Amino acid sequence: PVTRSFIDHLPKAELHLHIEGTLEPDLKLKLAQRNHIDIGQTTIEEVQQTYRFNDLASFLAVYYPAMNVLQTEQDFYDLAMDYLQRAASNHVRHVEIFFDPQAHTSRGIPFKTVITGLHRATVDARALNVDAALIMCFLRDFSKESARQTLEEALPYKDWIVGIGLDSDEHNNPPLKFARQYEDAQAAGLHITAHCDIDQKDSIEHIRQALELMGVERIDHGTNIVEDPDLVAYAAKQGIGLTCCPLSNSLVSPHMKGEEIVELMGKGVKVCVNSDDPAYFSGYINDNYEALASQYQLTQEQVAQLARNSFEVSWISRQQKDLYL
Numbered sequence: 001p002v003t004r005s006f007i008d009h010l011p012k013a014e015l016h017l018h019i020e021g022t023l024e025p026d027l028k029l030k031l032a033q034r035n036h037i038d039i040g041q042t043t044i045e046e047v048q049q050t051y052r053f054n055d056l057a058s059f060l061a062v063y064y065p066a067m068n069v070l071q072t073e074q075d076f077y078d079l080a081m082d083y084l085q086r087a088a089s090n091h092v093r094h095v096e097i098f099f100d101p102q103a104h105t106s107r108g109i110p111f112k113t114v115i116t117g118l119h120r121a122t123v124d125a126r127a128l129n130v131d132a133a134l135i136m137c138f139l140r141d142f143s144k145e146s147a148r149q150t151l152e153e154a155l156p157y158k159d160w161i162v163g164i165g166l167d168s169d170e171h172n173n174p175p176l177k178f179a180r181q182y183e184d185a186q187a188a189g190l191h192i193t194a195h196c197d198i199d200q201k202d203s204i205e206h207i208r209q210a211l212e213l214m215g216v217e218r219i220d221h222g223t224n225i226v227e228d229p230d231l232v233a234y235a236a237k238q239g240i241g242l243t244c245c246p247l248s249n250s251l252v253s254p255h256m257k258g259e260e261i262v263e264l265m266g267k268g269v270k271v272c273v274n275s276d277d278p279a280y281f282s283g284y285i286n287d288n289y290e291a292l293a294s295q296y297q298l299t300q301e302q303v304a305q306l307a308r309n310s311f312e313v314s315w316i317s318r319q320q321k322d323l324y325l
């Protein structure tokens, strides 16, 4: 059996973490007060009562309005620093943090405000022994023109960004919608990944597009790949990373997808464990490892393999990986 202490002490990388999803109820209330914004709740319990969702759409309907409390550079810094402190205490040594600029620019917050605050936190995280990078996501339910404009705004800051991702409402928003923006981002030297959320209408087609047509290096979630043995073989051969999020899975669907995660690991696919939106999905990364390990009786060796995979599919140099592994 795997103990919590074993999990706590394991060095790990976190590769699927939305910074906006780390907004804890106490910080939400503090920022609402600081920025004079009425969010409709005044206690932590009241905020938590709004966290009722059973699928991706109902989660996103709670998630986006809450971001209104994020207004200043300092707000974005505080948000990221709170997470990075938790990451340090979870023994996360490297993190690649998703952020959604369009969720902020669409409500009048300048791109520069967002990225400057987040970047300053990644610099200060070095003092916590956490190496932090940023992945900019396009909102897939926004237009490709909006993604193009966002990429243009981001390019002056490209040294602060390690890669590009794709998130938000997947329904009728396939990866290929953003093929051109992904090409442009890659040409600018950025890594690429994309969400293929669990149990979507076109999960397999979206995974196929992302892998075979767009050449992404990782898929975020992506466990539905088990339904297609050819794609599984391709992912194993190409060293594709799947960034799985057990607690998130169990909150937006009836399944944690543990059997799929174990099966994929057995087939040589580089799956890893992450927290997605920990303030909403009731747990940080070690809680995710623990939930998966206890519910599916993982061995210590399997848990250690998941942590090794997280470094292997991260976007750090080979040399840096060898330091962690």
Ligand code: ADE
Pocket: 018, 021, 056, 167, 168, 169, 195, 197, 248, 276, 277
């Ligand atoms: N935004 C934040 N978390 C997400 C997820 N799991 N899927 C899609 N969009 C998201």
Ligand code: ZN
Pocket: 016, 018, 167, 195, 220, 276
């Ligand atoms: Zn996600």
